Amino acid sequence: MNTELTSSSTTCPTTAAPALAILGSARSEGNTARALQRLFENLPCEVVDLNQVRVAPFSYSQQYSDDDFIGMMERMVEAPLIVFATPVYWYSYSASMKQFIDRFTDLLYSRKDLGRRLRGRKVAFLTTGYAPQPNEVIQAAFSSFCDYLGLKQVGMVYAQEGAAFFDEGAVELVRAALRQTEDLKTVDERVESALLL
Numbered sequence: 151m152n153t154e155l156t157s158s159s160t161t162c163p164t165t166a167a168p169a170l171a172i173l174g175s176a177r178s179e180g181n182t183a184r185a186l187q188r189l190f191e192n193l194p195c196e197v198v199d200l201n202q203v204r205v206a207p208f209s210y211s212q213q214y215s216d217d218d219f220i221g222m223m224e225r226m227v228e229a230p231l232i233v234f235a236t237p238v239y240w241y242s243y244s245a246s247m248k249q250f251i252d253r254f255t256d257l258l259y260s261r262k263d264l265g266r267r268l269r270g271r272k273v274a275f276l277t278t279g280y281a282p283q284p285n286e287v288i289q290a291a292f293s294s295f296c297d298y299l300g301l302k303q304v305g306m307v308y309a310q311e312g313a314a315f316f317d318e319g320a321v322e323l324v325r326a327a328l329r330q331t332e333d334l335k336t337v338d339e340r341v342e343s344a345l346l347l
């Protein structure tokens with residue numbers, strides 16, 4: 151796993167659980183990686199770069215050797231927020247993101263247990279492209295994917311290459327979702343330590 155891009159929060163340095171971002175771009179330090187860093191500036195986010203892990207194409211046989219997908223999924227079901235980050239390539243997901251998303255089919259076959267744990271998890275979608283406006287086709291596909299798996303969408307963020315975010319309101323929704331989880335965690339920890347006293 152590539153954790154090089156992991157950043158820590160300055161406000162909740164040790165206790166906050168990081169968001170888990172899946173970066174699916176043909177370049178690991180390109181526009182999408184940069185947009186992701188801007189999105190989570192000063193908030194804890196662990197980035198898994200699909201260029202650095204092994205995610206095999208979906209197989210009906212459900213036989214995968216030497217593959218990181220299930221390990222990633224086990225981290226995902228624990229993450230307070232999951233972010234799918236992809237450039238728009240030919241009006242669609244990047245190839246690595248599509249291959250990754252196809253593997254969620256495993257959760258309907260051999261790993262229904264993980265599929266159940268994934269339900270209700272908070273997710274966000276980040277896309278980048280050359281177009282001034284977000285691509286509605288890819289956003290609709292992502293929404294349908296979330297609906298099917300029972301994922302809770304907190305926001306869709308778009309950045310045109312080299313430009314500011316398209317919709318700052320959506321950016322705030324995503325950041326707020328992560329902060330909210332941190333706040334809840336902090337309250338839990340305060341209650342826990344009070345009970346220990």
Ligand SMILES: Cc1cc2nc3c(=O)[nH]c(=O)nc-3n(C[C@H](O)[C@H](O)[C@H](O)COP(=O)(O)O)c2cc1C
Pocket residue numbers: 175176177179180181182183237238239240241242278279280281310311
């Ligand atoms: C193969 C390819 C296809 C692309 N297709 C589109 C497209 O359909 N719509 C769009 O807005 N931008 C398109 N772009 C531009 C990229 O989405 C944009 O530059 C993006 O920010 C690149 O992110 P990256 O640096 O993470 O790869 C394409 C770029 C590439 C390389």
